[in-house]
Amino acid sequence: MAGSTVNEDYLAKRQLKRGTAGWLLLAGLGVSYVISGDFAGWNFGIAEAGWGGFAIAAVLMAIMYFTLVLALAEMSAAIPAAGGGYSFARQAMGPAGGYLTGLAVLIEYALAPAAIVIFIGAAVEELLGFNGPIVYAVFYALFIGIHLAGVGEALKVMMVISDLAVFAILATAVALIGDFDVANLFDIEPTDALGASTFLPLGFYGIWAALPFGMWLFLAVEGVPLAAEEAKNPARDVPKGIIGAMIFLLGTAVLVVVLLAGAAGAKAIGDSGVPLVTALKDTDSQTLATVVNVLGLAGLIASFFSIIYGYSRLVFALSRAGYLPKFMSLTSRRKAPTWALVVPGVLGFIVSLSGAGDLILGMAVVGATLSYALMALSHILLRVKQPALARPYRTPGGMVTSGIALVLSLIALTGVYAFDPRAFGYTIVLFVLGAAYFFVFSRHHLVAQTAEEEFALLAQAESDLDEYESGG
Structure with a gap:
């Protein structure tokens, strides 16, 4: 029987290690995805x-x-x-909707590490005096290797690195409080743009073009659910983890956006490649500036490390379902998705050789906003189509809440075009090519035609494996 063959010979070889992450570790994962965005990138929105x-x-x-x-x-x-x-989109919109959502997330998660490793290379050059493809290759190889050692080990290493980055942000905030002056927030001269004023020196258009930079303060936090199959209690731990991470990131965002410009001036921060270090140097905290410069590298590494985890779980899931080549979902004896880690890593390294970090990150943002719109739509459709679906946690505000997310994500998508039409255009071409792959080829090779069928097969495979391991 086909289902039985898939059950025993296919899904049993594609199992992640369950029960390795509680809600606190998942919240740490969410913070780790994002934390590099607090160190650099967002501040260029002030220049816009x-x-x-x-x-x-x-x-x-x-x-x-x-x-x-x-x-x-x-x-x-x-x-x-x-x-x-x-997975959510597949349940709500079927195989095509699921794939297109997964493709948008994959564009974000595959390109973001390539951009971040370029920024890591620049930080290494400033600290040690060398940079280039060797640096990129070493970081990719090292952190993919740690992930291959197993998810428990990887997430613990990630937590330590993230803690160092968070310490740098908090220490910077404490050091700058005494130098804060509201007047420093408005030291950019107004232009003749429509709506320009002291508060909006570049007018209304500036707000639109700055939307992608506002995203950098939170980009990739949506990746926490990618760890669902490895959570101790997914129904409880994943909601607590992702909401906890988001609340923490709101706090760090307020600290860097308000205190840095308020201490060093909006113009200086908007032009800086390392805004935390610039703010500390401009306020005569030279020693702490040196420390934060080193720990800024930890922030970049934390996001690089955790997004590698995220893309591997997404590629694993897409491959297991048959959307991507099936060998990419094979897992090792340590339950690590070997090829889902290695193949996108090699492709990301090749992309990083372009050195175009800003363009690559812009493309990642386009993929992100497309996925956000589709995920928000999935929530609405699931509420309409499957009202009886068991929901251990229910979204406050229901479809109104996800409707707000849908509208804002579409607005944010246009904001990328306002800032960098190239990034927008290149990503749409990439998305169309990926969609063509599905409609021409992979839709004919799916493991299961519905999400429910795949999840049922997976549950049975896990049950069989548990019986085998217990000697039953």
């Missing part, structure tokens, strides 16, 4: 819009992410699968 314009953009993106996180918390508790947003 002035402090006031960027503050508006950041608040809008914070609302988008918070409402999306609340919707994801419900869906991750109801559908605890390693595919995260892909």
